[in-house]
Amino acid sequence: MIPQEFRYLRPASLDEAVAALADPGAKLLAGGQSLLPLMRLRFAAPDALVDLQDVAELKGVEVRGEELRIGALTRHVEVAGLDTWDALRGAAQQTGDRQVRRLGTIGGAVSHADPAGDLPAALLALGARAELVGPGGRRSVPLEEFFTGPLMTAATPGEVLESLFVPLPSGGSGSAYCKLAQDASGFALVGVAARLGLDKGGTCRMAGIGVTGVGFTPYRARAAEELLLGSRLTDADIEKAARAVLEDVEVAADAYASAEYRAEMCRLFTRRALAAALSKAQI
Ligand SMILES: Cc1cc2nc3c(=O)[nH]c(=O)nc-3n(C[C@H](O)[C@H](O)[C@H](O)COP(=O)(O)OP(=O)(O)OC[C@H]3O[C@@H](n4cnc5c(N)ncnc54)[C@H](O)[C@@H]3O)c2cc1C
Structure with missing residues (x-):
């Protein structure tokens, strides 16, 4: 039409x-x-x-202090080439097809707030924040508070998402994004991003889990993260976290997957994402 x-x-x-x-x-x-x-x-x-294509302030990727600043107009294909966090790169690489990745932007993906968006899951797991500019000035919103409903965000109507800030990795940290894609559209039936940080003795000192495709918004699985903190990240610890990943979440059902199937796949992909993040953290 x-x-x-x-x-x-x-x-x-x-x-x-x-x-x-x-x-x-x-x-x-x-x-x-x-x-x-x-x-x-x-x-x-x-x-x-x-x-927005001529707005220079929305472009560019650079390190600012302890964070990576990603301008909202940064294309998926550019994010797919960043070598900071595997979860971020993996989510961008698995977003849509080549044409979508060449045209679509990280700011558009976050502002559109699709309940099955890939990049939001990675950004949530990494503890990112959004910086917004509007008539009232500039403000920063943790991504965890940004997605308020399907296709709805905490941005007010006059605000532009200017950039995303992602904490930089420290020693002993790793991340991964694992996605079960719907065959026809390529959108996530389930997508899980995980970030882990280990201390020198191998104890978990930092955990982030971002989930997409499952609830009515992408979300951060805080209850599961808390079970990992202070643990040795054994198979049993990872299993406990995977079982908690749906706490307080109403699992969506549609023509492509029942709520039961989605929930089972969410637990499976949480195990996979945590195991992959752990293997990277140990390198
Ligand atoms: C065939 C196809 C397959 C796709 N597959 C996937 C997939 O597998 N996974 C996935 O996650 N996504 C997928 N997408 C969506 C894709 O990732 C989009 O690029 C993304 O959701 C929107 O980015 P955009 O830059 O194109 O935004 P636009 O379409 O230009 O804008 C989207 C919304 O965001 C608002 N907006 C844009 N920029 C800003 C800003 N800086 N500040 C405030 N508001 C802003 C716009 O007003 C609009 O409401 C697919 C899209 C297509 C067409």
């Missing part, structure tokens, strides 16, 4: 983008890989599209 007619704006700076977004009928356009299909189906019909 052809989208409804809209005005096309192309701001040259973040200030201009924020000003353009003051129009309640305006919507930001990044890679267009989620928004344009919605517009073609007329599930979205903005009066104006604010194309």
Whole structure:
């Protein structure tokens, strides 16, 4: 279908983008890989599209202090080439097909807040935060508080996601992303990202688990993480964490997977992601 007619704006700076977004009928356009299909189906019909591609402040990847700053306009293909965290690289590599990865952006994926989005799971496991800029200034939101419902976020209507900040790895840490993809679309039936940090004696001092495709938003599995902290990460410890990964989560059911199957796969993929993160942490 052809989208409804809209005005096309192309701001040259973040200030201009924020000003353009003051129009309640305006919507930001990044890679267009989620928004344009919605517009073609007329599930979205903005009066104006604010194309972010010339906004330099949203670009670039660099180390800032103890964090990696990833500009919101960074394409999936660029994230797939980063050598900091395997979970982040793996999630980007497993997002969509080559065309989607070349056009889609990390800021678009996080702002779209698809309950089955891959990058959100990795960012949650890594303890990332989002930096937003709007008419009221700049603010930082832990990603754990960012996803408020299916396709809903903590960003207010006038705010632009400027960048994502991911803590840098320290010694003895490893991460992984494991995904069970739906055959037709490639979206996650279940996706689990895990991050582990070990002290010199091999005890777990840091644990992060991000889950996608299972609940109504990507989420961080805090109860499972807490069971790992202070443990030796034996098979039995990992099993206990896998059993806790669905605590307080209403597991989704749809035409592709029953809630029971999803729950079983979620536990299995949690074991796999934790085992893979552990093997990397020991290298
Ligand atoms: C065929 C296909 C397969 C796909 N497969 C997968 C998959 O396997 N896994 C997966 O996770 N995703 C998948 N996707 C989605 C893809 O990852 C999108 O790229 C991503 O969800 C949105 O990024 P974008 O840059 O294209 O955003 P856009 O489509 O441009 O925008 C998406 C939404 O975010 C808002 N937005 C964009 N940038 C900002 C910003 N900086 N600040 C605030 N709001 C902003 C827009 O207004 C819009 O509401 C697939 C998409 C397609 C078309």
